[in-house]
Amino acid sequence: MPDSEPLNLPPGEDIVIDYHQLEQVLPQLTGLVATEGNVFKAKFPDQNSWVYNVCDPDMAKHILVTNYKNYKKGVGIKQINVLLGRGIIVSEGELWKRQRKMMQPLFSHKLLTQQLPLMTHCADKLIASWDNNIRAGKPINLTESMSQTALDFILHALFSEDLERIIAETGENPFLMVTDDSARDLLFARRFRQLTHLVSDMMQRRRAENRQPFDLLTMVMNATEKRSGEAMPEKLQIDEILTMIIAGHETTASVLNWTWYLLTQHTDIEQQVLAESQQYMPLDSEPSMADIGQLKFTEQVLDESMRLYPPVWVLTRQALADDHYKGTDIPAGTDILIPPYLMHRNVAYWPDPEVFDPQRFSPENKAKHHIGAYLPFAIGPRRCIGDSMAIQEMAVHISRIIQKIHFELVPGQTVELEPLVNLRPKQDIFLHATYR
Ligand code: HEM
Structure with a gap:
């Protein structure tokens, strides 16, 4: 920006935001939006450049x-x-563009159709895993269960038969560290990157045995750039696989966790989801894509759950060059925080924002939403690539389980938020489960 002209910056001269103070960050940001408005600037401790909220x-x-x-x-x-190395969640520019194009076919309607049996299988397996607790009247750990089932789905979608083989050969599932360890620090990163060798071995073995099972790993191994016909370099293939494990499991687990919690608090809505599931989700045969397409109210419930508890509670960006928006200057290097958690509670767009009301997402109401006011999957070219897969997986999960099991929140629990990389409950949530 030219030195001579004074910059037009948003309010917030003396605000300091410390993202490591997890207890405070959501209440602090909520308070600041109330006093400073929808756009304000702040600084991180020990940093001189501005961050815009x-x-x-x-x-x-x-x-x-x-x-x-x-x-x-x-x-x-x-x-x-x-x-995640250079996987598409972190890559930029031409590399991102090229990789995103090559990854897009993994999320096509055809692929989602083929994954449907796996989705039902994972839900049924989960129900079976609760049987002992249900019979003994022991509560189930909802948070842990959702994490396990989401990981179970994505690992089978990625590795299919090879996952069972590795478990049989080594006696354990090496990917379980992802749910066992919720810290996402450097130590975790080092342990997680060791999975690189495992994935690389799996790829080599498939090539040697000339095997191409139907799964996401095969699709990544066969992905080619349209124009040049070049394959994806193996290092990037591995980064994209690891990206899908992390991006595809924690987020889905978080939404399922909050959705079940919300359903225990709103039995009228639980009844509506149950009625829809009984009508459209067969339990004694495989559902079709047309059946899943009928689970419209269940989708509304998921949308509303993600409004209140968006797993990716803050999106972060940094300005590359100077920019201006409606009279506000955004100098190059400015950090930007766009918190869906707060956007989804903006009363101008969401009346009575704390109220759980899936009718906000009825087709008529949805058509009136501002595109920028609802961001669980972000918007624009970097929007989540796995959004349809996640919605389908979650709708199948809810509509299958709700027909068999009724949940009640174990009384006396404190349910608090913890805004780590994803929005998690600070303490695991426990439910009493009974067969219907
Ligand atoms: C409810 C579940 C999910 C939620 C809420 C979610 C949310 C998001 C959000 C907000 C972003 C954008 C982040 C940003 O712009 O900074 C994103 C990107 C991404 N997500 Fe998801 N996600 C979910 C499920 C999945 C699944 C199932 C997969 C894959 C198996 C996946 C893979 C990705 C990838 C690869 C990106 C990066 C896309 C790009 O930059 O081009 N996500 N997700």
Whole structure:
């Protein structure tokens, strides 16, 4: 920006936000939006450049969609970088564009159709795993169970028969460290990166045995760039596989966890989901894609659950070059925080924001939403690539389980939020489960 002209910056001269103070960060940001408005600036401790907090849907759209090329991923990305190498969640520019195009076919309608039996199988397996507790009247650990089932699905979607083989050969599932260890620090990153060798061995073995089972690993191994016909380099193949494990399991687990919790608090809505599931989700035969397409109210419930508890509670970006938005200057290097958690509680767009009301997502109401006011999967070119897969997997899970099991929250628990990389409950949530 030219030195001579004074910059037009948003309010917030003396605000300091410490993201490591997990207890405080959500209440602090909520309070600041109330006093400073939807867009304010702040500083991180020990940092001199500005960070803008953006809860204005129009400005969010400008950053994530209209002028997305001027923004790279921001705060926290280095940590994820160590974890995921150059997978598409962290890569930028031409590399990202090329990789995203090559990865897109993995999430096609055809593939989702073929994954449907796996989704039902994972839900049924989970129900079976609760049997002892249900019969003994012992509570189940919802948070742990959701994490396990989401990991179970993504690992089978990725590795199919090879996963069972590894477990049979080594006597354990080496990927379980992902749910056993919720810290996402450097130590975890180092342990997680060791899985690189495992995936690489799996690929070599498939090539040697000339095996191509139907799964995401085979698709990644066969992915080619359309124009040049070149295959994806093996290092990137591995990074994309590891990316799908992390991106595809924690988020889904978090939504399922909060959705079941919300259903225990709203029995009228639970009854509506049950009625829809009984009508459209067969239990004695495989559901079709058309059946899943009928689970419209269940989807509304999931949408509303992600409004209240978006797993990715903050999106981060950094301005590459100077930018302006409606009179506000955004100098190059400015960090941007766009917190869906707060955006989804903006009263101008979400009346009575704390109320759980799936009718907000009825087709008529959905058509009226501002695109920038609802961001569970982000928007724009970097929108989540696995959104349809996740919605389908979660709808199948809910509609199968709800027909067999009724949950009640174990009384006396404190349910608190912990905004780590994903929005998690601070303490695991326990439910009493009974057969219907
Ligand atoms: C309910 C479940 C999910 C939620 C809420 C979710 C949320 C998100 C969000 C908010 C982003 C954008 C992050 C940003 O722009 O900074 C994202 C990106 C991404 N997600 Fe998801 N996700 C979910 C499930 C999945 C699944 C199942 C997969 C894959 C198996 C997946 C793979 C990815 C990838 C690869 C990206 C990076 C896309 C890119 O930058 O081009 N996600 N997700």
